[in-house]
Amino acid sequence: MAENIIIYGLLSSGVYALLAVGFSLIFGVARIANLSHTAFYMLAAYLIYTFASALGLNLYLSIILAIITVTAVGIISYRLLIARVRQHEATTLIVTIAMAVIIQEAILKAFGGQPRGVPKLLSGSTEILGVSVLNQQLLTLGVVILMLLVTWIFLMKTKTGVAIRSTAQDREVANLMGINVSRMEMLTMAISVGLAAIAGALVAPLFVLTPGMWAHPLVMILAVVVLGGLGSLKGSLIGALVLGFAENLVVFSRPEGAYLKTSVALTVMLIVILIKPEGLFGIVFEEERG
């Protein structure tokens, strides 16, 4: 049981971390709470299914195609929809929810409600410390860690990364320093949606695909970013670990755990922000007074 908790805890934490980092990035840079984030994740998984199972393309090619398509869809929807309403906070939320619902309904129309599966990239399993782990799970975990590292190095070490971070800290000053703020926001949107698509590609072979699969991860990543502190990458990572393990601890230790896992994870989140209202590593944004 303990080994299941560790393996599945790490897996769900990894996926939540990847999703939450993307969500947190675009929130930090452009103050857009993109509630369609996990809908893009679902779209990527379904596109891989279309390319690989329905069109019969090579699996690697399908994954790359799916990630590119989803990123393109993300950028287009940012340009055409989100960017036009972003100064109205409530309207942005509704527009992104509407986008998520449209993606869900389009998938329901195209594929029907029945669960779908995607073939695994790696078959078989490996024995680690007497526990057999699916190779696909190891691959997923490895790629998650790699992607998180790449994102971190990109943001910390490259010139573009510094520009993105400075835009997040202070738009006006960043603009005065010659950073093209709107281009940085678009780039961040692309990275954010791209990370969601990669997360989708990673879980597609492990989970069954249904048109409602975006709702649960959305709730979880919202809890993760609030727990870790909005706009903090380290916080997202630690928040994802806390909630991923909390969830799996409940699932494997109680018979009715599958029902209670979200409740327990969300309660953990609530307790943390009641003690520390800005989250574990929250950046206290300066009071934005019009």
Add this chain to the structure above:
Amino acid sequence: MSVLVAYATRSFRLLREEVFVLPARTVFLLICILLLLFPLISQEPFILRVFILAGIFAIFAASWDLLSGFTGQINFGHALFFGVAAYTAALLNWNLGLAPWATIPLGAAAAVLAGLVVGIPCLRLRGTYLAFATLAFPLILLGVVYAIPKITYGELGIYGIEPLAGSRVASYYIAIPSMIVLGFVMWKITDSKIGLVFHAIREDEVTARASGINTTRYKLLAFCLSGLFAGIAGGLYAHFVKAASPSTLELLLSFQVIIWAVFGGIATIYGPMAGVLILYPLTEFVLIRYLAVPSETRLLIFASIVLLVLLFMPQGLTTWLRDRTEKICPRCKLQNLAWRRKCRVCTAELG
């Protein structure tokens, strides 16, 4: 007799001076009268059902506006109040056999309590943190509902409780007048000093506090008032559909109420109600019946309409219309027709 005449004259003057001067108010009066007379035109059970549900959801959407639109405390888990009241009403009716006239107020009381439970811890949070934290409450309760099927009947929900009224038309004449009266009460609350304080809290909480307003108390009041009205809607819903099911707590309902409210225009009370009364019948039967839209694309069309309208009217439908037909007098702050030159009350020049 003379008392009656006096009352009639007074209400006639009220109508002429306060209602007919503005097209928006005239339209609202007409819509209320039309809704009240609707069963004379058609008594088709399905259409009555859609309008009853629209009326109930209109109360619910307006209660979200009372909290989130006015005080700016964006509540992402408004389904909590609806679900708590629906389950309380259903459990009381199912186990103790209480009649709807008793269970609905008790359900609303439970929702007020839920408002306190959510409101007190959330006082320290602001903005996006508050929104995402409130999202958690109905989902936590949903998990609990699933985990104790002995009491709540789990995924099936409590089915077969007492109906709201004997017939569909009678239910209609409970739901629609409730909507009109409660909507008017909410609008009056926001028009009073309390509403002014709510506006102040949304615009600048620090300044409101500096002006000697106990913002904590007013925010809690907003949570409780909002819970009260949402709770009444929840109780009416449970007794109308004769069930309390997990769908009353789900994420979709919390999102749906925000969609209706933002579509209609927030911080107005009548905006969210108009949003529901337009969108709900539209997607439930108008499109399907008269425009031959297949019913499984209902949600797709709903989302697309909302998206398109918000792209062109980011502040919502009624706010957009209001800005085009009304102007606020710079001196006495009363609404005037947009094409008037002088204020209808104080005759100041309108800019």
